[in-house]
Amino acid sequence: MKYEQYFEYFRSKGYRITVTPFFGESYYKILYTHGNYHKKIIGTLWGYVKRTLQILHLPFYDGIYIFLYVTPFGGSVFERLYRLFSRRMIYDIDDLVFLGRASKFNPIVAYFRKPKKYFFLMKKADHVITCTPYLDSIVRKYNSRTTDISSTINTDKYIPIENYSNDHKLILGYSGSHSTIPYLRLLEPVLLKLKKEYDFKLLVIGSTSSFKIEGIDVEAIPWNESTEVDDLRRIDIGLYPLPDEEWVLGKSGLKALQYMALGIPTLATSIGTNFRIMENGVAGFLVNSEDEWLITLRNLLNDSDLRSRIGKNGRDHVQ
Numbered sequence: 001m002k003y004e005q006y007f008e009y010f011r012s013k014g015y016r017i018t019v020t021p022f023f024g025e026s027y028y029k030i031l032y033t034h035g036n037y038h039k040k041i042i043g044t045l046w047g048y049v050k051r052t053l054q055i056l057h058l059p060f061y062d063g064i065y066i067f068l069y070v071t072p073f074g075g076s077v078f079e080r081l082y083r084l085f086s087r088r089m090i091y092d093i094d095d096l097v098f099l100g101r102a103s104k105f106n107p108i109v110a111y112f113r114k115p116k117k118y119f120f121l122m123k124k125a126d127h128v129i130t131c132t133p134y135l136d137s138i139v140r141k142y143n144s145r146t147t148d149i150s151s152t153i154n155t156d157k158y159i160p161i162e163n164y165s166n167d168h169k170l171i172l173g174y175s176g177s178h179s180t181i182p183y184l185r186l187l188e189p190v191l192l193k194l195k196k197e198y199d200f201k202l203l204v205i206g207s208t209s210s211f212k213i214e215g216i217d218v219e220a221i222p223w224n225e226s227t228e229v230d231d232l233r234r235i236d237i238g239l240y241p242l243p244d245e246e247w248v249l250g251k252s253g254l255k256a257l258q259y260m261a262l263g264i265p266t267l268a269t270s271i272g273t274n275f276r277i278m279e280n281g282v283a284g285f286l287v288n289s290e291d292e293w294l295i296t297l298r299n300l301l302n303d304s305d306l307r308s309r310i311g312k313n314g315r316d317h318v319q
Contacts, residue, residue, distance in 0.1 A: 002254070003067060003092065005154050018061070020054060022047040022072060047071070051078055055085055063088035066125075068097060069117055076117040083124045091119065091125035092118060096135065096250035099195030113168040131252035132273040150277065153261040153318055160263030160315045161233055164308035170301055172196075173256050173264070175205040186241045189211055190293045196299035198301050205231050217219070231264055236307065237300050241293075253277045260284060262313030265307045267296055283317040 007017055044145035052070055060066060064086045070078040083089055098118035119309045122128055122142040129147055130136040136148040156195045172191075175186045184204065191202065195216055204211045204220040205228075211220040221231065238259030257277055258265040268274045270286035278284040285296045299308050 002094070002151065003065070005152075010241065012299040019278045020050060022051065022070075025155075030312065032130050037141060037243045044073075056080055058082060058085040059087065063126075065090045066121060067092045068094060069121075071117075073151055073274060074117075076120045079117045079120050083120075089121075089125045090129065092122045092129040093122065093135065093139065094250070095250065096138075096247055098122075099112065099247060105224065132146070133251055133276070134272065150273070151254040151257055153257050155261055155315075155319050158258070158261040159233075160174065160261070161311070162263075164236075164304045164311065166290075166304050169201055170236040171203050171234055172237050172239055172297070173203040173232070173259075174207070174239045174241075175232060176181045177206060177223075181208060181211060183241050183243060184211070184239070186243060187239065190210055190290050193294055194297055194301075197298070200301065202234060203231075204244050212282060216260075229262070232258060232264070235259065235262075235264050238266040239268060242269040242271055242273070244269075244271060244276075248272050256284070257318055260311075261318040261319075263311040265266040265300055265310040266314055267293065267300075277312070279317070283314045 004080060007019075009016060023043060024046075027047075034186065040288065048071060063288075064082065066079075066082070066089065070082050091218040098115045114118070119142065122139050125145075127145045127147065128139050128143050129149055130139050131149060131151060133148060136146055139146050174181075176183065181204070191213060192215060194200070199217075201217045202213065202218060204218060205223055206220070209220045209222055212218055224231070225266060238256065240253070240256040240259070244250065249270060253268070253273050253276075256266050256268045256274065260278070261285065267287055269282060270280070274286055280286040287289045287293050287296050300310075
């Protein structure tokens with residue numbers, strides 16, 4: 001979660017918050033499943049109906065907060081209407097969603113999402129919240145009223161792990177969405193080499209339970225908000241691989257921060273905002289080549305004291 005974790009604080013300060021997501025919770029349960037096309041179409045159409053009806057209520061709010069978009073597909077018609085009827089507008093942009101072509105791992109999304117809506121919101125918002133220096137530098141070309149806020153973690157809810165010993169089968173873990181799970185494939189050659197030397201399990205937390213690597217002990221489980229922290233706490237070493245492409249320069253490193261908040265020693269690709277959230281060799285490891293991934297994983301699997309030191313430093317850094 002990003003902005004949702006602040007609701008309790010805002011309400012304690014007297015703010016009244018109304019949340020109206022485009023897609024309902026039931027929609028996300030079927031979004032990445034095969035079939036259910038009629039339910040997906042109905043869910044999308046209902047989202048547009050909700051957005052249309054809500055226009056009449058906009059003038060009665062002191063301000064509206066838009067995360068990414070008003071509607072996910074098409075041009076900027078709804079974004080323009082919401083700007084017209086809103087007294088104040090705060091726009092929170094995450095990732096480089098305005099790129100004409102999104103990540104090569106998720107080209108379908110780029111086809112349906114039009115960049116025009118994002119640029120309109122950047123220009124017309126009363127204030128824009130970004131999440132990386134690179135993203136902030138782009139937004140400032142269109143709007144000087146921006147604030148770069150790195151992803152944050154509620155460490156009261158993220159109780160760190162305590163067992164760093166080698167008295168069990170160690171678990172390498174990755175958490176991601178439907179669109180980012182393919183990033184883990186970047187490590188497939190590394191993991192296959194590592195498997196020849198070590199007996200480990202790969203835990204994959206995401207929107208799919210079908211992820212497999214032949215020859216690797218993989219446990220793939222769907223992401224669940226109510227069990228997310230407990231699922232992450234099973235991980236002994238956190239993995240955060242990223243491809244070398246412009247798209248990832250807008251990523252805030254939230255998943256890596258989640259590992260670190262739990263005291264899990266973390267390996268991340270040395271790119272983008274990872275340099276900001278992690279000091280290499282102190283609060284985590286920034287690696288790039290296959291050899292660097294392999295050597296660092298070997299060191300962590302062999303040395304429980306190293307895992308403990310890096311994990312605890314990561315936790316302290318997030319706090």
